[in-house]
Amino acid sequence: MIINKKSEGTKLEILLEGRLDTTTSPMLETELKQSIDGLTELIFNFEKLEYISSAGLRILLAAQKIMNKQGSMVVKNVNEIIAEVFEVTGFSDILTIE
Amino acid sequence: MNSKLLSKFVLSLGVLGVALTVTISLFSYLSSKEYLEEMYAQRVVSGSKSVATMLDIEDVRAIIGPGGEDSEVYSHVESMLNTLKKDGDITYLSLVIPDEDSVTFYIDTCVPEIGDNPANKLTYGTDVLYTDAAYDENDLQKYYYVWNLYAENRGTDKPIVTDNSYGYNYTAVSPILDEQGEAIAEIQYILDMQAVRDHLSSFLYKMLGISCTIICVALLLYIMLMKWMVLTPIEKLSRFTTEIIKSGNFKKQEIVINTKDEIEDLGNSFNAMLKKLEDYIGNLTAVTAEKERIGTELNVATHIQSSMLPCIFPAFPDRNELDIYATMTPAKEVGGDFYDFFMVDERHIAIVMADVSGKGVPAALFMVIGKTLIKDHTQPGRDLGEVFTEVNHILCESNDNGMFITAFEGVLDLITGEFRYVNAGHEKPFIYRKSEGYEAYKVRPGFVLAGMENIRYKEQIIQLHIGDKVFLYTDGVTEAMNKEHQLYGMDRLHHILNQQCQTCSPEKILELVKADIDAFVGDNDQFDDITMLCLEYTRKMKE
Numbered sequence: 313m314i315i316n317k318k319s320e321g322t323k324l325e326i327l328l329e330g331r332l333d334t335t336t337s338p339m340l341e342t343e344l345k346q347s348i349d350g351l352t353e354l355i356f357n358f359e360k361l362e363y364i365s366s367a368g369l370r371i372l373l374a375a376q377k378i379m380n381k382q383g384s385m386v387v388k389n390v391n392e393i394i395a396e397v398f399e400v401t402g403f404s405d406i407l408t409i410e
Numbered sequence: 411m412n413s414k415l416l417s418k419f420v421l422s423l424g425v426l427g428v429a430l431t432v433t434i435s436l437f438s439y440l441s442s443k444e445y446l447e448e449m450y451a452q453r454v455v456s457g458s459k460s461v462a463t464m465l466d467i468e469d470v471r472a473i474i475g476p477g478g479e480d481s482e483v484y485s486h487v488e489s490m491l492n493t494l495k496k497d498g499d500i501t502y503l504s505l506v507i508p509d510e511d512s513v514t515f516y517i518d519t520c521v522p523e524i525g526d527n528p529a530n531k532l533t534y535g536t537d538v539l540y541t542d543a544a545y546d547e548n549d550l551q552k553y554y555y556v557w558n559l560y561a562e563n564r565g566t567d568k569p570i571v572t573d574n575s576y577g578y579n580y581t582a583v584s585p586i587l588d589e590q591g592e593a594i595a596e597i598q599y600i601l602d603m604q605a606v607r608d609h610l611s612s613f614l615y616k617m618l619g620i621s622c623t624i625i626c627v628a629l630l631l632y633i634m635l636m637k638w639m640v641l642t643p644i645e646k647l648s649r650f651t652t653e654i655i656k657s658g659n660f661k662k663q664e665i666v667i668n669t670k671d672e673i674e675d676l677g678n679s680f681n682a683m684l685k686k687l688e689d690y691i692g693n694l695t696a697v698t699a700e701k702e703r704i705g706t707e708l709n710v711a712t713h714i715q716s717s718m719l720p721c722i723f724p725a726f727p728d729r730n731e732l733d734i735y736a737t738m739t740p741a742k743e744v745g746g747d748f749y750d751f752f753m754v755d756e757r758h759i760a761i762v763m764a765d766v767s768g769k770g771v772p773a774a775l776f777m778v779i780g781k782t783l784i785k786d787h788t789q790p791g792r793d794l795g796e797v798f799t800e801v802n803h804i805l806c807e808s809n810d811n812g813m814f815i816t817a818f819e820g821v822l823d824l825i826t827g828e829f830r831y832v833n834a835g836h837e838k839p840f841i842y843r844k845s846e847g848y849e850a851y852k853v854r855p856g857f858v859l860a861g862m863e864n865i866r867y868k869e870q871i872i873q874l875h876i877g878d879k880v881f882l883y884t885d886g887v888t889e890a891m892n893k894e895h896q897l898y899g900m901d902r903l904h905h906i907l908n909q910q911c912q913t914c915s916p917e918k919i920l921e922l923v924k925a926d927i928d929a930f931v932g933d934n935d936q937f938d939d940i941t942m943l944c945l946e947y948t949r950k951m952k953e
Contacts, residue, residue: 334769334937363897365938366767366816366885373861374812393897401816401835402857 315343322383323353329360332368341371348375352383359389364397376407386410415644419636420629427625435617443610450601454569454582457498458599461491462565462584465505470586470595474507474516479534488517495519501579502600504532505586508557512539516595545574556583563593569601578603643673647680660688708771712740715774718781719748723917731824731951732759735916736943737924739886739936746773746815747884747939748781755790757824761945763836763882764817767858772811780805780815780859794819794832798859798867802834805860814858818882824951827874832867834859837888840907841872842879848907850900879946881907881919886938890927893934898927916944 313330324347332340348354354375358364364372372387379385386408390398398404465487472483487505495503505517515538520531532538540557544550552570559565565584572579580601585593650665663684667677716738725734736749746766754760762784766773783804787797797819805815818839820831831839835858841851851872857865874880883903890898906926911919920942927940 363889365889366765366814367769369858370767370812370814373814373858377812377862400837400855402855402861403835405855405857406862 313339315340317343317347319347322351323355324351325355325357327357327360331363331365332361332371333363333365334367337365337367337371340368341374344371344375348378350382351379354379354383354385356385356387357389358387358391358394361391361394364394366401369397369401369403372403372407384408416633416637416641420633423629423632427622427629431618431621431625434621435614438617439610439614442613446606446610447603450580450603450606451569454580454599454601455566457500457601458565458582458584458597461494461503461599462586462597465586465597467586467588467594470505471588473505474595478516484517484534488519491517491519492521496521496524499524500599501577501602502598504598505595506598507595508553508560510557511541512537513543513553513598514538545572545576549574552581559583560585560593560596563587563591565596571603578607639669639671640673643667643669643677647673647677651680654684660684660691711771711774715748715777716740718778720751725751726753731947731949732822733916733946733948734759734761734944735920736941737920738939738941739924740939741769741886741936743769745769745939746777747886747941748777749882749941749943750781750785751943751945752785752788754788754821757951758790758821759824759945760785760788760819760821761880761882761943762817762819763839763884763941763943764815764859765836765884765886765939765941766815767813772813776809776811776813776815776860779808780817784817784819788819788821793869794821794830795867795869798832798834798856799865802859802861802865802867803863806863809860814861816858816885818853820880820882822874822880822945822947824947825953827876827878827947827950828871829874829880830869830871832856832869834867835861837883837885840881840883840903841874842881842907842912843875844877847912848879848881848904850904874947876947876950879916879919879944882943882945884939884941886936886940887923887927887942889938890931890940891934891937892931898930902926902930916946919944 313328313332313336316327316329318325318327326340326343328340330336356372376385387398388410390409395404395409398407398409469483469487472478472481473487478484491503491505494500500519503519504515507514507516515532515536516534518532518536520526520528522528540550540553544553549572552572556566556570560583563585566582569580569582572581580603582599583596584599585596588594646667647665650663654660654663664681665677667674719738720736723735726732734751736751738747738749740747746768748762748764748766750760750762752760762781764777764780764784766777766780780801783801784797787800788794789797798817815834816836817834818831818836820829820839822829831853833853833856835856838850838853840848842848854868854870856867888897888899888903892898903923906923907919910922914922923942924940
C-alpha cells in the first residue's frame with residue numbers, strides 16, 4: 313500500500329493506494345499518530361484503494377473518534393467493494409462518505 | 411592448502427627467475443658480442459692500413475720485381491711482417507697482388523714459434539686461383555669484390571666476414587699505392603675470430619650458470635622466508651579455524667600469532683570475531699528460548715480459543731426440531747472469528763456469528779470477552795436490540811485499543827418459527843426457503859460492537875417455516891483470495907448454496923462450501939479465519 317499526504321495548514325488529505333489490511337494498516341496508524349494532532353479537517357481519498365479489512369476499519373474508527381473532538385473527517389471516492397463493506401458494517405452511519 | 415600456496419609461489423617465482431636469467435644473459439652476451447666484433451673489425455681494418463702505409467714503396471717494388479725473392483729487402487720485410495704477425499697475433503698476414511681471376515702471394519708470413527705450420531706457408535710467387543681458394547659461390551664473390559676494389563686502388567673499409575670450414579675469419583685488405591696513387595700490391599690481413607666466438611659462447615654459458623645459481627639460491631631463501639613468515643602462521647590460523655568448525659566450540663578460544671604484521675592483525679580479528687560470535691550465540695539462545703516460550707503460549711491461546719467454541723456434534727442429540735452445524739478454520743495467526751449457539755430456554759435456540767477486528771492475541775482476548783458478554787446477556791424473552799446495546803456499552807468501557815466486533819445474533823422460537831435477530835455490522839445472513847432457495851437477507855446493518863458508545867441496536871423479526879435454513883459466515887468466506895488476488899465474493903457463495911446445498915444437511919452444506927472455497931483459493935495462503943454456521947428448522951416443537 314502507498315500512502316500519499318497533502319497538507320494545507322490544519323487540513324490533511326490522505327490518498328491511499330492498494331490494500332488496507334492487517335499487514336498494511338499499521339503503516340497508516342503510525343502515519344496518523346504523527347500528524348493527527350491539531351487537525352481540523354481530515355480527508356481520506358480512497359480513489360485508488362482496492363480493499364479494506366476490519367483492521368483498516370479500526371483505524372478509520374479511531375480517526376473518526378479523534379476528529380469528532382477536534383474537527384471533521386470525510387471519506388471520498390469510495391469504490392463499490394469498500395462502499396459495501398461500509399454498508400454492511402454500519403460504518404456508513406458514522407462516517408461522512410462523499 | 412598450504413602446499414598449494416607454496417607451489418604457486420615456487421612456480422611463479424621460478425618463471426620469473428628463468429625469464430630474468432635468460433634476459434640478463436642474452437643482453438650481456440649480445441652487447442659483449444657487438445662490442446667485441448666492432449673492436450676486432452676496427453683492428454683488422456686499421457691493422458691492414460698501418461702495415462700497407464708502413465711499407466716503403468721502393469722496397470715493395472724490389473720484392474715484386476724480378477728476383478725479388480732473393481733480395482735483401484725481401485728477407486728484411488718478411489722478418490718485419492713476421493714480427494708484426496707475432497706481436498699482433500695476426501692469423502694471416504701476406505703481401506699479395508690480386509688479379510681478375512687469381513691472387514699472387516709474394517710474402518706469406520709464418521711464425522713457427524706461435525704455432526704456424528711452415529708446410530702451409532705459400533711460397534714466393536704462388537698464384538692461387540679464386541675458384542680454387544673459394545669455399546663456395548658466395549665466397550668467390552668476395553674475391554672478386556676484393557679484386558674490384560684493388561682495380562680502383564682501394565682497400566676494405568669494413569672487414570669481409572667468412573664463416574666456413576676454413577674458419578671464422580675477418581679479412582681486410584689495403585693497397586700499397588705508388589706515387590701516382592696506383593696500387594702495385596696489397597696487404598691481406600686476416601684475423602681468426604673463432605677464439606672470440608668461443609669466448610663469447612663460454613661467456614654466455616657462464617652468465618647463464620651464474621645468474622641461474624644466484625636466482626635459485628635467492629628463490630630458495632625467499633621460499634624459506636615465506637614459509638616461515640607467511641605460510642606457517644596462515645597454516646596455524648587455518649588449523650585453528652578448522653578445529654573450531656569441527657568441534658563447534660566457540661567458547662574461550664584464542665589464537666596467538668606474533669608476526670607483527672597483517673597476519674597477526676588477522677589473528678587478532680579472528681579472536682575478536684570469536685568473542686562476538688560467542689556473545690551472539692549466547693543472545694540467540696536466549697532469544698530462541700524466549701520465542702519458543704511465546705510460541706508455546708500462543709499455541710495454548712489458540713487452543714483455548716478454539717475449545718471455547720462448541721464443537722461437539724450433533725450438538726443437541728435429544729432435540730429433533732433443529733439441526734445445526736458450525737466450523738471454524740483458523741488462519742495461521744490466532745484470529746478473532748467466533749461462532750456460538752446455545753439454548754436460551756427450552757423453546758429458544760440462539761446462534762451467534764462474530765468477527766473481531768485485527769488478529770493475534772489482542773483479538774483473541776477481545777473475542778473471549780465479546781462471546782461471554784453476548785451469551786450472558788441473552789436471556790429468555792429479552793429484546794436482542796437491548797442485548798447488543800448493553801454489550802456494546804460494556805465493551806466500549808474497556809476498549810483502549812480501538813478494537814471492535816462485527817456480530818450477528820439470532821434467536822429462533824422452535825414452536826412458532828419466529829426468528830428474531832440483531833445485526834452489528836456483520837455480513838448479511840443467507841436465508842433458505844424451499845420456494846425461493848438461498849437469498850442474502852437484507853438486514854438492517856447496525857454499527858459494529860465496541861466501535862462507539864451509545865449506539866442503539868434494533869431487533870428485527872422474520873418468520874421461518876419448517877425446512878428453512880439460516881446460513882451465517884464471516885468475511886473469511888467472502889474475502890478468501892486466490893493467487894490472482896480475486897475475492898471469493900457473495901456471488902460465488904450464492905451460486906454454490908443454490909446449486910448444491912438446497913437439500914443438504916447443515917454439516918454437508920458447510921463441507922460443500924468449504925470445498926468450493928478451497929478449490930477457488932488453490933494453493934494461496936489463507937489470510938483470515940473461515941467460519942460458518944448453518945441452522946435448519948426441521949420440525950415444529952410440541953407445545
